[in-house]
Amino acid sequence: MEATGDSDAIAVERTLAGDRDAFRVLVERHSPNVFRLAFRMTGNQHDAEEVVQEAFLRAYQKLSQFAARANFGTWVYRIAANYAIDRMRQRKSEDANREPAPRANDDGIEVDAMSFVPDSAPNPERLAQSEQLAEHMRRAMQELTPAERTAFVMRHWGGSGIEEIAEALKSSSSAAKNTIFRSVQKLRRALEPFVEARGQARSVGTES
């Protein structure tokens, strides 16, 4: 990690000195990781690829603002998160204009996804790997607001700190914390009926 950080710093300096190929090194090194996070944020490959490209373009344009001691990977990731939020909001408003219909029953009353929850959850061991669960999870992620999804992805897959998330969301730390909480809460409400905790009382997170 240290070696990558060092060579990232060198590549940044060389890019700033006019060597475009040095930036290529950064793009090739960090693209896969930014893609994985962008995919989790946007939920589809096309948007994720667009986010990756835009993130590196913006990183290049802003490179002179990059603090030499910072981590380039984290920095470009934050730029990606920032753009992903805008992209998702834009996509959401486009979709809203196209399809105004939340699912409604015969009485015209909006149907709560929770009403589909079976009385007794199917065997979680089998379901865990199933496409059905994956579909529930994808849908639950899509139901989050762009800010919630970004905060959740940054926290749980990106390992980002609260300050970093707050910066990407352009919000305060306490608002960012709250957004993370809301996202997990919503995901729990949507998915717990399909996912059962394995074994009771596993001592998660009690190691410290």
Add this chain to the structure above:
Amino acid sequence: MNHPNEEELIAYHGGEPARREAIATHVADCSECQVELARIDAVLSALSSLPVPDPGADYGARVWQKIAPRLPERPPVRWWQFDSSSLAAGWRAWLEPRRLAALGAVAAIAIVAFLAGRVTKQPPPVAVTADASKIRERVLVMAVGEHLGRSEMMLIELGNTEPENSKQKEVNISGERRRAEDLVEENRLYRQTALEQGDTALAGVLDELERVLLDVAHSPGEVTPAQLDEMQQRIAARGILFKVRVVGKELEQRERSAAPATVQNGLGTGERNKI
């Protein structure tokens, strides 16, 4: 302690340091909270199993291929990193009269922008901002208009160049080439300024013009009639002269209507976007 609430447990699961020890101690002795924590963990673990497509081993290279043509010619430079020799060389290049004119126009825009920034800190901001942006636009419009005129003239002359007789093996276009070199420099500056001003339509036409100018600037000083013909056809195929004329005309109109007394917003951009 009392049971931690849901928010605290979720934060604890996420590694949040606040009240960490107290919560850990409580959870160790509380089966209810252990179950709750296990449920949170089950959902988050399941989500982690959601597959992410593998973009492929060459993904980074593909991203580079996509973005490389869109990167600005030069990377942004930290101002304190100029060394004196490159600064001196830079100034020598900039001190040529035509470049100086272009630089003057851009500097004027920057000064107007700076003043606008200062003035707009005072209320009422709306009218002042409109005026400042109008002046800024006008300076750019005038400078770019002249630049387009010169580019058009060079391209017309190049288009009309032909061998004096059918036996002539080389045609000298070194004059046009030198003019194109100068125009490329100016063009870059105006294109970047237009981009910074958010005028993407103008920046787009300048971008196209730049490719044509580069084509001419990179050509040999003497070309064969066949090469000249090819070059003329390439220029014609891009339809750049037509676009330059349309934009030039529109800039003239903008210049006329951008008189300080008649402040209007978004002048002419709608028309130009149709190109």
